[in-house]
Amino acid sequence: MTLMESARKGVFDLLEKAALTEGTDPEFIRKGLASGRIVIPHNPIHSPDPLAIGKGLRVKVNANIGTSKDHMDIPEEMDKARVALEYGADAIMDLSIGGDTREIRRTLLKEVPVIFGSVPVYEAGIASLNRGERIVDMTEDDIWNSIEDHAKDGVDFVVVHAGVNRQSVGRLKLQDRIINMVSRGGSFHTAWIEHNDQENPLYENFDYLLELARKYELTLSLGDGFRSGSTHDANDRAMMQELITIGELVQRCRDAGVQSMVEGPGHVPLNQIASNVQVMKSVTKEAPYYVLGPLVTDIAPGYDHITGAIGGAIAGHAGVDFLCYVTPSEHLCLPNVDDVRRGVVTSRIAAHAADLANGLPSAIQKDYDMSKARNELDWEKMFSIALDPVEARRYRQSRKPTESDVCSMCGEACAIRLVNKSLE
């Protein structure tokens, strides 16, 4: 019996733990899980700390790490994972494509106690490259084996680009996108479909994917191969076509008792984010929504953690459940450990800002406590509540005030102190 099927019978231990972590009622989680509005990605082989993602819950943050062909350093990836967890990432995805990717994944899975995701098709493409062939030469077996390998290693959720099929690729060709595709996994499948003139096996044999998912309690993250890579391409026909298909696949997952969530963009002007989220939620009947950013402009390379936080906060308030962080190195190079830290903190800001706007009591309490401490000029308290205490303390130490209770911006002209005294 899968977790989803169990939830349809009643509350169970894992679900109670997830509810406890969330500070909510187990029955609320149970109903959400049973209906597919909430997921608890949980491969028993990995057995991560139970975490629920979805409607009515705290917005979660994922940190992508992983090697590339140009940078493969396992200890550095381990450091990235540690820093991501230290700064509050709720999930880690390993997107490695360089070096011994299976070894990297197994090493990471041993050390990472939170839910862990991956994109198996990368490894299918690499398997082909390692045989001296091209990505488009990967076999159907490469694709299926990669998914089962990841499941056997303990991966809790896998991205599957099952919505990238002949129909959506066909729609792409009828358009005039500025950037055809920026999804790495989506591009593997698109090039494969075009080159081999065959349907995407993940779509064609989706029932087999469901079998695998049932066998390993694998949560399917339905990848958005057509996510916009330019604000000009946002919410277009190719993406909508893929979303329709994904909506159907979500239904098939639910019918099969398989947990699924849906991935989203991408580059989106901020006025189009709410409509994107609303359409996705209606088409998928409220599947958990997992977005990359969204980035609200294309022109800020070096600062895309920020363009992503603007979009992420708006998306979280519009109903998105899970944010994939973006680091400052996005569009430019593989992130290093410090980029990971900045990416996680910035995405946590977006998630928290959304939680606050959504009226989540725990988020409201944090802002309340911080403001109380600020009013009392209680600096140690402020640092203890800050999302990044190290950075906050570093700033204050860098330019010390002569009077210890205020800061060096206003010094003796501190508004808080002046008015509190005058109203005493």
Place this chain on the structure above:
Amino acid sequence: MTLMESARKGVFDLLEKAALTEGTDPEFIRKGLASGRIVIPHNPIHSPDPLAIGKGLRVKVNANIGTSKDHMDIPEEMDKARVALEYGADAIMDLSIGGDTREIRRTLLKEVPVIFGSVPVYEAGIASLNRGERIVDMTEDDIWNSIEDHAKDGVDFVVVHAGVNRQSVGRLKLQDRIINMVSRGGSFHTAWIEHNDQENPLYENFDYLLELARKYELTLSLGDGFRSGSTHDANDRAMMQELITIGELVQRCRDAGVQSMVEGPGHVPLNQIASNVQVMKSVTKEAPYYVLGPLVTDIAPGYDHITGAIGGAIAGHAGVDFLCYVTPSEHLCLPNVDDVRRGVVTSRIAAHAADLANGLPSAIQKDYDMSKARNELDWEKMFSIALDPVEARRYRQSRKPTESDVCSMCGEACAIRLVNKSLE
């Protein structure tokens, strides 16, 4: 005849220049200026590059600089101004309260070609402190002299907290704010009103302020003394009381042919930003709105440029015309030159994201050009369009790919290249 009165007669040279800079029709600017929906802060003594701010125009960015008692270094302030301008600040405000503030202001005004603002009441408070008295002992003459001194030095727009009066302070006392007040100028007036049991001279003798403004073509920026310093205190009764008064003062400015804009918060949960902007625009009959942030959470000291960019982007889309940047050092210490750079770039991201969402053709074109360059893997073009080319280039150089056309994130697995080839 003031600029506003001139605009009521017809188009003139300065207005045409502002329209040219904006890429819009002079008649559009003229109507906006005549009615008070647009300002062109322009003290003839300073004579900055003409810049229009207000309804239907590009969202502008201001950078605050200035000394404090704990840090007074004129060359550093000059560097801050230069960096702010280099990275695209549309305006500079000097908030100096340490050292010879008049000398600092005059030095800055000579070097800064863009519109320049200040908060004269700081100098009134300092004058009192310099006499060995307290801020609350500043005299009415101190207050009026500070404004005229700033006007004579060439300041283009001055913040006047004329809405901080007995009525709004009274409303504050009827509330239970977490942080009573965070506006420095607002706190000077509040403490003064309470200590002296007298009405704020700027409110009581607003007609004299209008006379000064007419004499020097001084744009009045009606300060928000009651801006929320905690997300819990956002959009409350004290702030609304001040806004009502400010709405009346805006009308008196317009009747007197004096340009005015209105300042806004502050710390505001993101779901309350649009309503704040809409209420302000209706109460003031569409005065230009100038906001600090807004910061969408209290718990991210060290990252408040980001919390401010999230709020600023949403605010800009909701109708805000002018963003005051926030630096990473906000709430912690006086910013240094690098903090100023990061603050300006981040605020420019917010302003541009709003312009893009608002359908501004020049903003749309920039994103289009960047995405075209990205699709062509034309790195030099990307750097030339990037908001911070230095930072973008630094990132790419830090982890070079082995293949020159791609980046080190995906390398040979570049989605753009793979799909463009497959669809050729």
